[in-house]
Amino acid sequence: MRLLTGGVFALAGLIFWTSFNTAHGTNIRTDDSMLRLSDLIQERSRKNAGLDDSTAGMRSQVDALARRDSGNTAAENKKLADLEAGAGTRKLTGAALTVTLADAPPNATAKIPGVPDPQPNDLVIHQQDLQAVVNALWKGGARGIEVMDQRLISTSAVRCVGNTLILQGRVYSPPYKVTAVGDRGALRKALDTSPAIQNYLQYVNAYGLGWKVDQHDTVTLPGYSGTVDLHHAKPVG
Structure with a gap:
């Protein structure tokens, strides 16, 4: 014992x-x-951002060498360029909208009579708010979307932990900017008719969350330069 x-x-x-x-x-x-x-x-x-820049430079060199030595015809090169544009790995220039979302002031109170005082979660941007904007812009026919300084591709996931955004290995704090290249009228209509965004705008009016939409005649989105982890894929064309 x-x-x-x-x-x-x-x-x-x-x-x-x-x-x-x-x-x-x-x-x-x-x-x-x-x-x-x-x-x-x-x-x-910050280290991930530096690695992304390094990867982008090396990828550009590899692509240039591959095109030089590929022996492709002009038609084949055009088809490849179209596929790269669709995949989001090439720069994209055109008319655009930028949506900016921001947290409310920490000491915010209800701005509308009869609305209850806010809880802490009522004053911050949530994952579903960002996703609502991105989804609406895709639905509005966006040819390409950038969140903060990163181009979205088919495998991109917009995730938030607390009030910070984690996107493709990098961390961002609000305000959040989402820029979409496409028909500005169609993009704006998609934002205005999105039920999820209409719900978000109720909090904007009640508690002062940030919401701003800016128009641009010309914007250039960067091509996606990170790694791509695919679980399932099939050849195109």
Whole structure:
């Protein structure tokens, strides 16, 4: 029995020492530890951005060499260019709309009589708000969409954790900008008729969430330059 009791105390001591060593003698539940985690995430995001730029440069060189030595006909090269444009890997220039969404002020109160005071979740941009804008713009015939500084492709996923956006390995904070190239009238109509956006605009009117739509005569969206992880694919053409 004494041997068993001694073993329990030894195990408890080992757990305590492991926890202390992991925390380096600090309180792992403090805001300071969360700030360090935030700094780590931001640093990783900056590294990912640098790797994306490096990948884009190398891909451009590889594509140039492939075209030079491919022996393709002009018709084949045109078909390839059309496929690249559809995949979002080429720059796209044209008339555009930019939608900007922003959190409400942290001390916001109800702006409409009879509306209850807001809860914290009522004052921030959520994943479904961004998705509603992107989906409406695609429905409106967008030829290409950029969220913040990244081009969307078929495998892109707009995800939010708290009030931060995680897109293709990089982290962004509000305000969020979504730019779409296409027929501006059709794009605006799609925004105006989206039920999900109409719901969001109720919070804009009630609590002061940010909503702004700007028109551009000409905008150039970058081509997507990151990696593509496909689980299923089939040849086109």
